[in-house]
Amino acid sequence: xxxxxxxxxxxxxxxxxxxxxxxxxxxxxxxxxxxxxxxxxxxxxxxxxxxxxxxxxxxxxxxxxxxxxxxxxxxxxxxxxxxxxxxxxxxxxxxxxxxxxxxxxxxxxxxxxxxx
Amino acid sequence: xxxxxxxxxxxxxxxxxxxxxxxxxxxxxxxxxxxxxxxxxxxxxxxxxxxxxxxxxxxxxxxxxxxxxxxxxxxxxxxxxxxxxxxxxxxxxxxxxxxxxxxxxxxxxxx
Numbered sequence: 001x002x003x004x005x006x007x008x009x010x011x012x013x014x015x016x017x018x019x020x021x022x023x024x025x026x027x028x029x030x031x032x033x034x035x036x037x038x039x040x041x042x043x044x045x046x047x048x049x050x051x052x053x054x055x056x057x058x059x060x061x062x063x064x065x066x067x068x069x070x071x072x073x074x075x076x077x078x079x080x081x082x083x084x085x086x087x088x089x090x091x092x093x094x095x096x097x098x099x100x101x102x103x104x105x106x107x108x109x110x111x112x113x114x115x116x
Numbered sequence: 117x118x119x120x121x122x123x124x125x126x127x128x129x130x131x132x133x134x135x136x137x138x139x140x141x142x143x144x145x146x147x148x149x150x151x152x153x154x155x156x157x158x159x160x161x162x163x164x165x166x167x168x169x170x171x172x173x174x175x176x177x178x179x180x181x182x183x184x185x186x187x188x189x190x191x192x193x194x195x196x197x198x199x200x201x202x203x204x205x206x207x208x209x210x211x212x213x214x215x216x217x218x219x220x221x222x223x224x225x226x227x
Contacts (some may be wrong), residue, residue, distance in 0.1 A: 034214070034215070042219070043218060046214055046217075097213070107161075
């Protein structure tokens with residue numbers, strides 16, 4: 001149980017375009033999902049907390065107009081990187097909290113974004 | 117926000133030896149401390165966790181200790197095997213539910 005999927009697994013786009021990444025909890029309902037960014041050989045940096053039916057809470061320094069988060073249902077959160085630039089290239093990982101545990105975060109497989 | 121420091125950044129051990137990774141945290145309100153193992157290009161996998169009301173937890177070859185007073189916690193892996201080679205991250209959860217990660221430790225176990 002507690003499986004989280006992400007789509008796409010990798011995406012290459014041109015500078016100036018927008019990219020949407022989906023995060024789904026497959027076998028449980030996730031009231032809260034989290035989005036992280038990871039640079040090569042670096043740690044996971046929390047970007048935002050996504051709550052179903054409400055606005056996301058962004059960490060300090062993360063541009064909310066740049067990284068749009070929508071948590072429309074208990075099993076789906078999306079991250080849209082708007083007007084992507086090469087510096088947005090990174091590994092984006094989502095996680096979800098299993099309702100019963102409330103603490104353990106289960107991670108998706110990640111999405112590798114390359115902006116040319 | 118929470119600040120999690122992790123040491124060492126790299127650790128090489130011989131197969132069969134023990135490995136210890138240490139972390140400190142800054143926010144006394146943090147109450148949950150998981151450890152994740154991440155292999156190259158893959159998702160982090162939870163390997164063990166500890167809550168603030170417990171001082172020590174063990175699961176086979178892996179153990180975690182927590183010192184709330186000193187705000188530090190450690191991961192201990194005994195009888196290391198080559199398949200233990202990966203990047204290990206500690207994390208601390210603050211009251212609002214956010215996880216903050218350490219910088220990671222690249223563990224290499226030589227056969």
